[in-house]
Structures are given as C-alpha cells and as structure tokens.
C-alpha cells in the first residue's frame with residue numbers, strides 16, 4: 001500500500017458517507033471515459049500568471065480554431081489517481097510529482113505552468129467536487145487528467161498568447177483488457193516513439209498521437225501493446241506506448257535510463273524505491289533487446305497500467321516462447337515481484353483477476 005512504498009498520502013479527506021457513491025457497474029470498469037460532475041479550469045495570459053481557477057460543470061470547452069494546441073500541438077497532460085481507502089479516506093498518489101513533471105515539461109514546450117501548490121490544490125478541489133465518483137475500495141480508482149494547453153489563437157509558429165490549465169476525472173478499472181493477467185507485447189523496429197533531443201522525456205500530447213499507428217496495427221494482430229526501441233541503434237528498450245518497462249534477471253532489475261527519450265514515470269520511480277527497499281539491485285541503464293529476451297520476468301509500470309506483468313514478447317516475427325523454448329515470465333510474474341507490489345490498498349476482485357492477483 002502507499003505506506004509500504006514509503007509515499008506520503010497527500011490528500012486526507014474523510015468521506016464516510018459511502019451511500020453517496022455513484023451507482024455504477026464497478027465490477028466491470030475498464031479504462032474508458034465516464035463523464036463526472038465537475039472539472040477545474042484556470043487561465044494564464046501574457047503576464048505568465050495563472051488565474052485562481054474555478055470548478056465548473058464538466059463539459060465541452062470553447063477554443064478558437066486557431067488555438068496553439070490545435071494547430072501546433074502545444075500541450076501537455078498528466079495522469080494520476082485517487083483511491084478510496086477502507087477507513088473512508090480518499091488518497092492521492094504522489095501528486096506533487098505530477099506537478100513537478102508538468103513544470104519540467106512546460107519549459108520544454110515553451111509554456112507557463114501552474115505552481116506545484118496550485119497544481120496540487122486544483123487536483124484536490126477536482127477530486128473533492130467529484131468524490132461520489134471515486135470507486136468503492138478495491139473496485140478501481142479515480143483517474144485524474146490534468147491538461148495544460150496553448151489555448152490562445154496564433155497563426156504563425158510561435159508560443160500561444162494564452163494557456164488553459166484544466167483537470168477532469170473519470171473512474172477507471174484495469175487499463176489492459178487482460179486485467180492483471182500477463183500482457184503480450186510486440187517490439188516495433190520500424191517506428192520510433194522519440195529521438196534524442198526531441199520531446200520523448202516530457203508528457204506532451206504529440207508523443208501519444210505518434211504511437212497510434214503502430215499501436216493500432218499491433219492490436220489488430222492481437223497484441224496488447226507495442227514496445228519501442230531507441231531511434232539511434234534500434235537495439236535498446238525505450239518504453240511501451242503508455243508505460244515504462246522493467247526487466248528482471250536474478251536479483252537484478254533493469255530499466256531504461258532517463259536520458260530524454262522516455263517518460264520519467266512516477267510509478268517507475270516508486271517501483272525502483274520499492275524494489276531497492278526489498279533488496280533488489282536496480283539498474284537504470286541501456287537495456288538491450290537480447291537482455292529482454294533472456295529475462296526471468298518482465299513487467300510494465302504506469303499510472304494507468306499500474307504494474308502489468310508481461311507474458312510474451314514478439315520480435316522480428318518470433319515470440320518469446322520461440323526464443324526461450326518456454327514462456328518463463330508468466331508463472332514468476334504471478335507469484336513474484338509484480339504480485340507483491342500492488343499500489344492499490346487491496347487488489348480489485350474484478351473479472352480478470354486471478355486468485356493470487
């Protein structure tokens with residue numbers, strides 16, 4: 001739980017009136033948008049200062065067709081989660097980390113960013129305004145999506161004259177349809193997600209649009225998602241479309257180093273802390289495809305995916321079982337590290353969970 005990973009709970013809002021929870025099919029919550037009641041919005045003009053922000057009814061926003069974000073992709077997003085605990089508190093997972101990451105990204109994208117205090121306060125306000133949408137304990141979480149966009153009209157290529165900081169939320173369950181069962185990845189060696197000097201290390205919206213084509217092709221072939229390789233050598237692991245990757249070999253856990261082309265995931269950082277505290281040797285470095293294919297266990301981390309064990313990898317037309325002669329990751333994943341590290345208080349007992357989930 002959050003205490004076990006050494007992370008401070010940042011929001012402690014007593015909310016005992018569980019009868020007020022929205023009536024949803026909590027057992028079958030996937031990762032899709034459920035409209036909630038309210039969203040947060042603050043604006044920032046040319047003076048670089050954000051307005052105080054307000055809670056508004058959730059709904060469409062007005063934008064000029066010439067808004068910077070629509071024409072030139074000047075935008076960032078974040079993702080974090082709120083959980084309902086058994087004791088009635090609603091808990092946020094490390095929101096300051098998201099605030100800092102948005103600030104770092106805003107510098108790369110030539111945008112002003114809300115302060116860490118404003119970001120965290122805005123997240124709290126939005127969650128509290130929508131508290132009836134926080135799933136019952138163990139049934140999922142409230143996904144929080146902050147957006148920072150160049151909303152001002154601009155025609156020539158330049159930073160927008162106005163920015164909007166928005167937050168909306170949606171109750172969510174498992175990201176992958178597999179639930180906590182192992183996912184199947186395909187390694188992409190034609191498309192790259194990011195290149196050195198580009199924007200792969202920040203959470204800009206364009207990074208996600210650029211993986212859609214490879215992801216769609218992979219899903220059409222039955223894979224859960226795509227693992228990208230580095231753009232220079234086409235040999236070292238980068239990240240999956242929506243999450244970071246870890247490779248376990250014996251007592252060592254390796255994950256691609258943060259060098260500007262992969263997202264510095266907050267779950268990634270937390271898992272590194274947990275693994276080190278449990279006596280694993282963690283290495284942040286270049287990890288080759290060969291090492292991946294020789295691993296004992298592979299798993300992905302992210303806010304949306306949480307911790308997902310990887311059951312098979314397909315590379316150059318061959319699946320991991322063909323490489324290894326056996327699928328060795330799945331059994332260990334179910335009992336090993338990924339099963340031990342659950343970021344939620346209690347694993348949801350949804351339809352995709354196994355008995356040891």
Ligand code: COI
Pocket residue numbers: 078079080208241242243302303304305
């Ligand atoms: C998250 O995990 O919060 C992300 O932002 C990934 C997104 C593609 C769902």
